[in-house]
Amino acid sequence: MERTISLNGQWTGRYWSADALPIQFEAVVPGCAHTDLLRAGILKDYFQGYAANDSQFIEKANFEYSREFEFDGCADGLRIVFKGLDTFCDVFLNEQKLGYCDDMFVYHSFDVSSVIKTGRNQLRVRFYSPIEVVSGYPEYPAAFTSERVHIRRMQCTFGWDWVDRFVTMGIIGDVLLEQPSVTEIDCVYVSTTHLDDEGAEIYIQADFEKVGNNTWLEWEIVSPDGETVWHQRRIVVEDTVDSRISIASPQLWWPNGYGEQPLYSFNVRVLSEDGALLSEKSTRFGIRTIRVLELFDKPGSLEYEQSLKVKEAPYLQGNDLNEEFSCFTVIVNGKKVFCKGA
Numbered sequence: 001m002e003r004t005i006s007l008n009g010q011w012t013g014r015y016w017s018a019d020a021l022p023i024q025f026e027a028v029v030p031g032c033a034h035t036d037l038l039r040a041g042i043l044k045d046y047f048q049g050y051a052a053n054d055s056q057f058i059e060k061a062n063f064e065y066s067r068e069f070e071f072d073g074c075a076d077g078l079r080i081v082f083k084g085l086d087t088f089c090d091v092f093l094n095e096q097k098l099g100y101c102d103d104m105f106v107y108h109s110f111d112v113s114s115v116i117k118t119g120r121n122q123l124r125v126r127f128y129s130p131i132e133v134v135s136g137y138p139e140y141p142a143a144f145t146s147e148r149v150h151i152r153r154m155q156c157t158f159g160w161d162w163v164d165r166f167v168t169m170g171i172i173g174d175v176l177l178e179q180p181s182v183t184e185i186d187c188v189y190v191s192t193t194h195l196d197d198e199g200a201e202i203y204i205q206a207d208f209e210k211v212g213n214n215t216w217l218e219w220e221i222v223s224p225d226g227e228t229v230w231h232q233r234r235i236v237v238e239d240t241v242d243s244r245i246s247i248a249s250p251q252l253w254w255p256n257g258y259g260e261q262p263l264y265s266f267n268v269r270v271l272s273e274d275g276a277l278l279s280e281k282s283t284r285f286g287i288r289t290i291r292v293l294e295l296f297d298k299p300g301s302l303e304y305e306q307s308l309k310v311k312e313a314p315y316l317q318g319n320d321l322n323e324e325f326s327c328f329t330v331i332v333n334g335k336k337v338f339c340k341g342a
Contacts, residue, residue: 007080007123007175011067017060027065032086032170033058052164059131059167066124069177075113077180077210082108084173085125087153088133092124104153104172127169181278182212183236183270188281190266193244195289195333200250202287205242206268214273217241224251224262236270253286255337261286293336294328303327 013027013036025040034055037043044051080093082101085108091098094117098110134150142149148158159165186209194201206219214235221230230245251262263284270279297304307325310316329336 003179003181005177007067007069007177011065011171013063013065015058015061015063017057017062022064027170029065029067029171029175030084030173032168032172033061033063034166034168036170046164046166052166056165058169059165060129062129063127063169064124065127065171066122068120068122070119071116071121071177072118074179075116078111078113078116079178079180080110080112080123081176081178082125082171082173083176084171086127086168086170086172087130087151089125089127089169092122092126094121095124102152107173123175125171130167130169180210181270182210182272183208183215183278184210185268185270185279185281188266188268188283190283190285192287192289195250195252195287199246199248200287202245202247203242204245204266205240206281208236208239208241208270211236211239215278216271216273217268218271219266219268221245221247222265222267224264229264247287250287252333253288255332258332258335258337288333291331292328293331294326297325297327 008029011027011029012024013033014022014024015033015037016022023042025036025042027036028039034043034046037055037058038045043055046052046055080091080098082091084104085091085101086104087102089101091101091108091110093110093112093115096115098112098115099108101108130151130153131147134147137147137150139146140149144160145158148155156163157166157168186207188207189203189205191203192200193203202221204219204221206217216233217236218231218233220228220232223229229247232243234241251264252259253261253263263286265282265284267282268280269277272278297307304325307322307327311320311322311325330339331337
């Protein structure tokens with residue numbers, strides 16, 4: 001079989017409220033309850049008039065997405081990867097629970113090597129009303145609504161000053177059936193740790209989900225001009241490999257208005273002993289250092305006088321009890337920059 005098989009596309013969805021029978025609809029993955037029900041004609045166009053109010057029942061309902069797929073291959077190390085689940089849900093394969101998910105912002109991966117069958121398989125994801133899940137949780141001060149602070153999902157969909165309330169559910173990212181290689185890269189990381197007139201020090205790291213025998217790591221840094229400025233080949237024996245490297249005369253990344261934004265490429269490949277490509281990942285990065293300088297304002301300075309004016313502002317009504325003030329300055333590549341916006 002191919003190392004990666006997409007399970008996106010046509011799924012079957014259904015939803016039900018507390019005292020109602022399930023209603024079935026055709027679903028498309030990636031997607032969500034709102035887009036599926038709009039496509040099925042169950043919802044009116046929620047961007048027209050006040051139709052958004054008619055979709056509020058979704059946040060208190062439970063949803064289920066399911067599909068069948070054929071499998072005929074080696075199950076060793078096989079996994080199902082969800083690149084986006086919104087949000088509280090159980091995942092089942094062939095009626096066996098794989099796990100529970102509660103975070104919209106991370107991938108979820110399940111080993112299915114002992115669950116998957118040769119032939120037809122059924123994958124099912126059952127979503128639970130996020131409003132009901134956090135019902136009874138402590139209330140905290142929050143803008144517009146407070147239940148959202150307990151839920152790891154897009155906060156603005158609970159209603160904001162520029163958008164209506166659209167608390168949805170669904171499989172919002174790709175669904176993949178993956179067969180890891182002999183050595184599989186999990187993730188790569190790169191950052192600038194030091195910068196001076198002599199050059200830049202760069203920290204690089206590669207983590208491996210699986211490590212086999214006689215596999216080789218080749219990683220490199222490529223400049224914005226396409227020149228390879230650093231390269232190394234080494235055997236993979238541990239699940240994490242890292243290094244600190246030096247780059248002379250780096251092209252620096254600057255904020256908008258202070259210079260250009262050149263990007264380097266960090267390319268990581270895993271090869272078999274005979275040179276066959278097993279796994280690869282790449283990421284782009286700018287060489288720059290960023291820190292925040294926060295010092296107490298000196299009495300009589302412009303910053304101190306401005307802070308006094310704020311402290312005495314009528315809208316604070318004497319509630320600002322600070323006797324000392326400090327401002328913070330963002331320093332990029334050793335240079336102070338003025339940050340705009342909010």
